[in-house]
Amino acid sequence: NAGVTQTPKFRVLKTGQSMTLLCAQDMNHEYMYWYRQDPGMGLRLIHYSVGEGTTAKGEVPDGYNVSRLKKQNFLLGLESAAPSQTSVYFCASSFYRVRNNEQFFGPGTRLTVL
């Protein structure tokens, strides 16, 4: 069981470039999440998905898009990267039948936008 994996681990972008972060989980979880972590601000929810083909906005969705075409994958896209999007991005998943929303986290992607 790999759990939650994220690709890539590190990335440097120039302002205006685009990229996609991939999250994959092999636990058959229904719910998946994308967070960003910035110093002193904890984790902030960007977007989340409660099932294949469904997505919803979180606390800080502007500048990001997501897709959940397959149950095991959740993609986070930056269409035109800005320096304010320099952050560490974490993906998480949870099993809805547990009903308490315990989330399992990936190792993170460190993104720098110059």
Next chain:
Amino acid sequence: AQSVTQLGSHVSVSEGALVLLRCNYSSSVPPYLFWYVQYPNQGLQLLLKYTSAATLVKGINGFEAEFKKSETSFHLTKPSAHMSDAAEYFCAVSGGRGAQKLVFGQGTRLTINP
């Protein structure tokens, strides 16, 4: 709506001393509460969780937390700190049974002095 406040962004204790990390929550419904730990350059791992059973919850690595409804608190303790406990700790709350999201506190960085 739910919110979490972690008192103290940075706590420093001596090896062998008591660890106390404070978490207060606000929730309009009976909450589920979590403590996660993040070691340097890693994702978040679940330390322990309160899901409306016993109010004193024991977790991994000798940590425990007590749910106090009257004080809306869920403080994390460990009787004797070890150097390996140095990490960042996050308290989180979910909005009860069936909730789809977690709300995280800002985190507390724990430093252990030899």
